[in-house]
Amino acid sequence: MARYTDAKCRICRREGSKLFLKGDRCFTDKCAYERRPYAPGDHGRARKKFSDYALQLREKQKLRRTFGVLEKPFRNYFYKADKQRGVTGTNLLLLLETRLDNVVYRMGYANSRDQARQLIRHGHFTLNGHKVNIPSLRMRIGDEILVKEASRKVPVIQEAQQVIARRGTPPWLEVDGSQHKGKLVAVPTREDISFQINEQLIVELYSK
Known part of the structure; x- marks a missing residue:
């Protein structure tokens, strides 16, 4: 499986946007994008004129890298979103938002999200009472995630719970911190998706 091994902060700088790939570090003054908000490399500060295709490609790469999805699965998400009723771009965002690792x-x-994928693969959670280790599973309304009792003292999980206040919990999720569980209570809407993305450019890219 393809795996990106370079510094994650270079991705944010390349895409010209904070993708929050480093967890709590992205909310501090240590964020590399805040210190150097230009593309990496010797010519990162050069003024560039982008073609329509380049703008569409960058928007697609930004969304794909935000959720950590490889090219082929991402394309499949688009085709699935295109077959559904409604706006294709919004459908695509909702399919990605309801992935188990993102939830x-x-x-x-x-x-x-990278850390969430690793924790899921290592079997630290149950979904509706059953062991789960597939990060890409799509959650539906009423699905409940529970942190296994033996996993509640895992340092990275405890640390994440301490800093969740920095980014907050979206309204389509219900979390019971004392019971170490959460539930998908509604389908997220486009207004619930806070990061900056122009999904219409992605639709135009794949529609050529």
Whole structure:
């Protein structure tokens, strides 16, 4: 499986936007993008004129890298979103938002989506009472995530719960911190998706 091993902060600088790939560090003055808000490399500060295709590509890469999805699965998400009723771009965002790894991150049980994927693969959570280790599972209304009792003292989970207040919990999720569980109570809307993305450019890219 392809795996990015370089510094994650370079991704944010390359895409020209904070993608919050480093967890709580992204909310501090140590954030590399805040200190150097330009593309990495010798010519990162050069003024560039982007074509329509380049703008569409960068927007696609930004969304794909935010959720940590490889190119082929991301394309499949788009095709699935295109077949659904409604606006294709919004459908795409909702499919990504309701992935299990993203929901675990949004609930505050991981500091980043990468960390959430690792914790899920290691079997630290149950979904509706059953062991789960597939980060890409799509959650539905009423699905409940529970941190296993033996995993509640895992340092990274405890640390994530302490800093969740920095980013907050979205309204479509219900989290019970004392019971170490959370539930998907509603389908997220476009207004619930706070990060800056122009999904219409992605639709235009794949529609060529």
